[in-house]
Amino acid sequence: MGDVHSNLQAVRDRIDEACRLAGRDPAQVRLLPVSKTHGLGPIREAYDAGYHRMGENRVQEALDKWERTRDWPGIEWAVIGHLQTNKAREVARFAVEFQALDSLKVARELEKRLQAEGRALDVLVQVNSSAEPQKSGLDPADVPAFAEQLRPFDSLRVRGLMTLAVRSADRTQVAACFERMRDLQEVLRQDDRAAGSYDELSMGMSGDLDLAVAHGSTCVRVGRAIFGERTDRNAYWKTVE
Numbered sequence: 001m002g003d004v005h006s007n008l009q010a011v012r013d014r015i016d017e018a019c020r021l022a023g024r025d026p027a028q029v030r031l032l033p034v035s036k037t038h039g040l041g042p043i044r045e046a047y048d049a050g051y052h053r054m055g056e057n058r059v060q061e062a063l064d065k066w067e068r069t070r071d072w073p074g075i076e077w078a079v080i081g082h083l084q085t086n087k088a089r090e091v092a093r094f095a096v097e098f099q100a101l102d103s104l105k106v107a108r109e110l111e112k113r114l115q116a117e118g119r120a121l122d123v124l125v126q127v128n129s130s131a132e133p134q135k136s137g138l139d140p141a142d143v144p145a146f147a148e149q150l151r152p153f154d155s156l157r158v159r160g161l162m163t164l165a166v167r168s169a170d171r172t173q174v175a176a177c178f179e180r181m182r183d184l185q186e187v188l189r190q191d192d193r194a195a196g197s198y199d200e201l202s203m204g205m206s207g208d209l210d211l212a213v214a215h216g217s218t219c220v221r222v223g224r225a226i227f228g229e230r231t232d233r234n235a236y237w238k239t240v241e
């Protein structure tokens, strides 16, 4: 795998090309580099290339990276992985965005901790668009009621939806996940009782971002195509020992 800078350029080119084919404005699709398991060296390369917000899926690792990069002007951290209630306090301290909200318990805990910190947090509701039992996220049918229950939480700024599509070589199955998300986004946009706005549709990763953009994604979360294959899920900790 080449360097982070040229990989970012190549991924951005893929996004722009997918936008062109779909007749979309490339400015509507942001690229969120997913730096989980990677050390601060490659993250600094992405930062120097102009990407100041990084996606991380584990809170402890994200928190450590946040602490070690506090003197990088404008660096921001998005938590994109499932959250246990007991980690909400950490997320409320440092994250600018949380893309995996799927329980009221976590929403309540985040709200409490954000109030204490005097902060607000952009959140996306995670949807299980493939109905795979091992995946986090709400059943699409349950999302409108959930979105209504989020109304009292003033510190949570609901911006939209996030999903991981099924991992399959069958593109029609992957596309079906993305279509389900777009339909759900439409439903929520029409629903006055739902908290927040639904302009954000976070979907698409290294393998399926082109298809996701064709189906209306506004945020692609890309790890491997930028930073290379992940070897060991604890690899980051070995870089800071």
Ligand SMILES: *Cc1c(COP(=O)(O)O)cnc(C)c1O
Pocket (backbone or CB within 6 Å): 034, 036, 057, 080, 081, 164, 205, 206, 207, 221, 222, 223, 224, 225
């Ligand atoms: C790791 C991860 C990604 C990035 O996946 P790649 O295949 O490395 O691009 C995207 N979203 C979430 C939630 C992840 O955990």
